[in-house]
Amino acid sequence: MKYDPNVKQSRGIERTQRAFATAMFDSLAEKPFDKITVNALCEKADYPRATFYNYFDDKFDLLNFCWFKLGQDTHLDVTNTQENKLTIKETFAQIYKLFEDYQSLLLSIIENNPLDSSLVNHFVRHFTDVIYASIKNSVDTKAIHTPSELVAQHCSTTIIEILKWIYLGQHKVTLEEAETYLTELLSGPIHLQKDKQ
Amino acid sequence: MKYDPNVKQSRGIERTQRAFATAMFDSLAEKPFDKITVNALCEKADYPRATFYNYFDDKFDLLNFCWFKLGQDTHLDVTNTQENKLTIKETFAQIYKLFEDYQSLLLSIIENNPLDSSLVNHFVRHFTDVIYASIKNSVDTKAIHTPSELVAQHCSTTIIEILKWIYLGQHKVTLEEAETYLTELLSGPIHLQKDKQ
DNA sequence: TCCATACTTGGACAGTTGTAAAAATACAAA
DNA sequence: TTTGTATTTTTACAACTGTCCAAGTATGGA
Structure with a gap:
């Protein structure tokens, strides 16, 4: 930049x-x-x-600026200071609102740019970083072996994955339902073992 | 292509x-x-x-070819047909092996290409797609509300996230330990609520 | 061996990119 | 108003991109 x-x-x-x-x-x-x-x-x-x-x-540098302005215009506040900690759910709700606010813009972008295009990837990466910065100090890994950075990374990508599904994949659901997805994906149980047939 | x-x-x-x-x-x-x-x-x-x-x-088209050849050369077999179903853990082990086999190549790539570069993103996206195709019929969503495509997507990105952490982020751990990460991240429990201080 | 067909190559083209150095303009302080 | 500074614009440049076509070269079948 x-x-x-x-x-x-x-x-x-x-x-x-x-x-x-x-x-x-x-x-x-x-x-x-x-x-x-x-x-x-x-x-x-x-x-x-x-x-x-x-x-x-x-062009990409301009894109960075564009995504940043999107966050600024919708009064996105996901800064994570010592005084102002955000939980994962709070962060999720904020980003959900941002996507909600800009859904028509996102839709028109998706018309011309496939989900696996470098553009959508750039967009996704930007907000993943934003979320990561917001939640990195909120993850609790006392009870598990996985490093906290990895868990924070995982939470960020999961949040984005859900919002991508909803707003870019056009499967509109309510915030409550979206929060259910988040809880199920992050707090399990997803069965790793599947019976062979 | x-x-x-x-x-x-x-x-x-x-x-x-x-x-x-x-x-x-x-x-x-x-x-x-x-x-x-x-x-x-x-x-x-x-x-x-x-x-x-x-x-x-x-250039990008050549990259696709490169990643494909990487999978071919290491006898990666993550095809998911009716007869030959792979569980998530089996798929994870296969991709772990692929990264293991090519760790020196990956390391030299990382030297010149930061983790958030378009190159690493392209690489990650390719193998996420490979994994998704492999596991998409193996996810079990009977007990939850989240759509199965979203769960499959989540599992794929989680697998890649872990391998990215290990091989691109240079935090080498054993397959067993990596599998622990996978279980913890996919089957929870990750605490969404954190007490404010 | 010859021929037809397919593939490879060289050269040319218009359009794009990112950089650099002047020239023009705006701006603020005296 | 003048002067000095900072920013914007003009213009030019070398390099890269992707496409096209025509000439060259393999290849396999008859």
């Missing part, structure tokens, strides 16, 4: 970055990510190419 | 494809994936560019 999105930028810079982000979101609803060129983004945002490279390293 | 790797190719074609795969593996051990150009691969494999595009759509 060229510019840290956490530090407040001047109005002009903010506007320019927004213009590129909007161009990206619009483009994603129109065509697959790998058909989107930096040239086309500049065309749409009405800024010269050099300005694009002024703010972003490349 | 331009050529289906499942159907047996003529000797010459096989040799050419292998040459490109080898060039890719060698390059991955030398530099980050996004610094590897098709030109350089052709240089290394000593074939003209047109030949590359004869067999592969692009």
